[in-house]
Amino acid sequence: MTNDTNHNAGQDLSHEDAVRKIAAIIKDTKFAMLTTTADTGRMHARPMTTQQTEFDGDLWFIGGKDTEGVHDMRRRPQVNVSYSNPDASEYVSITGTAELVEDRAKLDELWSDFYKTYFDGGKDDPNIQLIKINAHGAELWAGPGKIKALYELAKGAVTGRRGDMGTNETVDL
Template sequence: MNAYSAIEKDPRSALSEQMEDLRAGMLGLEGSAEHMQPMTHFPDWAANEIWFLTSKDTDMVRGLAPGQPAKYVLMGTKQDFHASLRGTLTERMNRDMLEKIWSPVAAAWFHGGKDDPSLTMLCLRLESGQVWGSTDSTLRFGFEIARANMDEDRLPDIGTQAVLTF
């Protein structure tokens, strides 16, 4: 199912499925002069949280105030899905979650393993989000563009969006 249809059917499930297929998105602190940073996500949908593994030495961790507003942005691999998620970000070690998400990839970044002194976890407690999906059909895209160019009162219908509250 393409992103357009998936969002029309169930936006939250569409987000969850897209995140399973994506390795990373961009995480940033609201009100910060720092750029957003690529981060691998580990969602816990039952708790409406997204977890991240990172180093205590990053600008993001050093500049983070407890419960600071943050955004996480994703784009699907086919470029037909986009999402912007908002919530509060907190540095918080959670050994149970760490056990669930630890992998050989994480171990490559933290040579001291799960007890590496530079390892920390960030938790984005989701509050809201918006997802967008566009058609992956070049035929439909072309048809909608042609129709809109022939009728100045018409805009192309090539996408959908939904607002999520967590």
């Protein structure tokens, strides 16, 4: 584990520990920002609903085959997915490769009536696209919490020294 002052490649965590830590951060986060690269070369982030599956190194989303994001992933599968839980001062940014999947059993597992808003044909809508992100690496930040952060900021302002603002880790998956 590293902090912002001494950031390293983060090989201190085992693969299993990294997966568990990431799973704990994203577990209760309703939305993620999925970033793709458009035809213009510009990056584009869009909110995606976090699926209620345990993170095991892969992330799953449901999108539309006719969307810009799916078009981007089809042409350039390298993506980034970021999660933010400011109440807990926890953040994670995951890099990976998008895979466009056709799997009825997986769709049955992930589907909720929430998606009827996006797909007129429900679960049988031909526009549904499962998106699997094969995670390659992640960067995690864990802050000290709001009260300790305020204390550390005040202490730094008075002493002129950097306060303990939490940890930052980079892990390979």
